[in-house]
Amino acid sequence: MSDTIYMAPLQGYTEYIYRRAYSHFFSGVDVAVSPFIPLAEGFIYSNKHLRDVLPERNRRMKVIPQALGNDPVKFIQLAKRLVEMGYAHMDWNLGCPKGTVTRKKRGSGLLPFPDRIRHILDKMMPGLPLKLSIKTRLGLNSPEEFGDLIEVFNDYPLQCLMIHPRIGSQMYEGDMFLDFLDPLICKIKHDIVFSGDIRDQESFNTLKARYPKVSGWMIGRGILVNPFLPQMLKDPAFEMKDWDTRTKLLHFHEELLCEIRYAYKHEHAVLNKMKDYWSYFARWFVDEGDIFNQLAHHNNLSDFIEDTKYYFEEQALAAFEGRLNRPVKVS
Ligand SMILES: Cc1cc2nc3c(=O)[nH]c(=O)nc-3n(C[C@H](O)[C@H](O)[C@H](O)COP(=O)(O)O)c2cc1C
Numbered sequence: 001m002s003d004t005i006y007m008a009p010l011q012g013y014t015e016y017i018y019r020r021a022y023s024h025f026f027s028g029v030d031v032a033v034s035p036f037i038p039l040a041e042g043f044i045y046s047n048k049h050l051r052d053v054l055p056e057r058n059r060r061m062k063v064i065p066q067a068l069g070n071d072p073v074k075f076i077q078l079a080k081r082l083v084e085m086g087y088a089h090m091d092w093n094l095g096c097p098k099g100t101v102t103r104k105k106r107g108s109g110l111l112p113f114p115d116r117i118r119h120i121l122d123k124m125m126p127g128l129p130l131k132l133s134i135k136t137r138l139g140l141n142s143p144e145e146f147g148d149l150i151e152v153f154n155d156y157p158l159q160c161l162m163i164h165p166r167i168g169s170q171m172y173e174g175d176m177f178l179d180f181l182d183p184l185i186c187k188i189k190h191d192i193v194f195s196g197d198i199r200d201q202e203s204f205n206t207l208k209a210r211y212p213k214v215s216g217w218m219i220g221r222g223i224l225v226n227p228f229l230p231q232m233l234k235d236p237a238f239e240m241k242d243w244d245t246r247t248k249l250l251h252f253h254e255e256l257l258c259e260i261r262y263a264y265k266h267e268h269a270v271l272n273k274m275k276d277y278w279s280y281f282a283r284w285f286v287d288e289g290d291i292f293n294q295l296a297h298h299n300n301l302s303d304f305i306e307d308t309k310y311y312f313e314e315q316a317l318a319a320f321e322g323r324l325n326r327p328v329k330v331s
Helices: 016-025 047-053 072-084 114-128 143-154 178-187 203-210 221-225 229-233 241-266 267-284 287-295 301-314
Strands: 004-008 031-033 064-070 089-094 131-136 160-163 192-195 215-217
Touching: 004 192, 004 229, 016 047, 016 241, 031 241, 064 267, 072 114, 114 143, 131 143, 131 192, 143 178, 203 215, 203 229, 215 221, 215 229, 221 229, 221 267, 241 267, 241 301, 267 301, 287 301
Parallel strands: 004 031, 004 215, 064 089, 089 131, 131 160, 160 192, 192 215
Antiparallel strands: none
């Protein structure tokens, strides 16, 4: 069976707006995990919190809604609502590294407390009307936390375990703790989805050879930088041709801009959102540094868009110099 390719949840990036525009032009992604729905606040039924996973916004790409929290009652309430919306699978975020989240023992802030995770699962699992997966890191402060966590995860019927092999205190940078994962991965009883630093065919092949047990591969920043990547991984014969590549990127960009304009309305909010995306999209072009600096200075959306049009018409694409393959950094 071929590997499943997941689009990673990237709060602020791989939301329905992006997923919808993406699915018009690119292939290879089998399923996306949504950026997390926070369960901290009271109104989990409001459309504001559920807007990213509303079925009418997700017709073109299969989605697994993800939730962030530590209250089993709220998880069950959300799960019931998701089932009404047609979902059969929900993911629990045990990886978010932000201080504001971890201090409240949510996301990776729960990882040093396996007994607490067990307690939450004991309360939550019997009432859940859908399948649960967990997206985790190896720990909050040390990858050594992972051994005890596996014992807890193994005791529950999870749909799969999604692993980003960093620890919370690293945020999204620095080496992944693959040496720690190596001896432990065979102890995991669940299907495994690997998430982290897949940015080209080579990094994918290296990870695949290292972890034959893994059946799903999740890509986040690698897709933002190279939206063709999932298709390239599935079809090694895939070739980028200058004109096709340029046209697809241009049309995708126009569609994304349309979606953002429709969703945000206020010009400044649209501009800021576009700037966020261009911290990754600038890498499509050879002169990425200059391009990003120039765009970052705009205070006016029309000027910003004029510049992006110019880049699509005039700038050399980085794809043909192997430059989409460099390590990706968080903006
Ligand atoms: C800006 C940003 C936002 C993220 N938001 C989420 C999130 O909402 N839920 C989650 O489980 N992981 C989140 N992640 C982690 C990614 O899903 C992924 O595990 C991580 O970026 C490593 O994969 P990559 O190297 O392919 O990007 C986020 C990462 C970044 C950089």
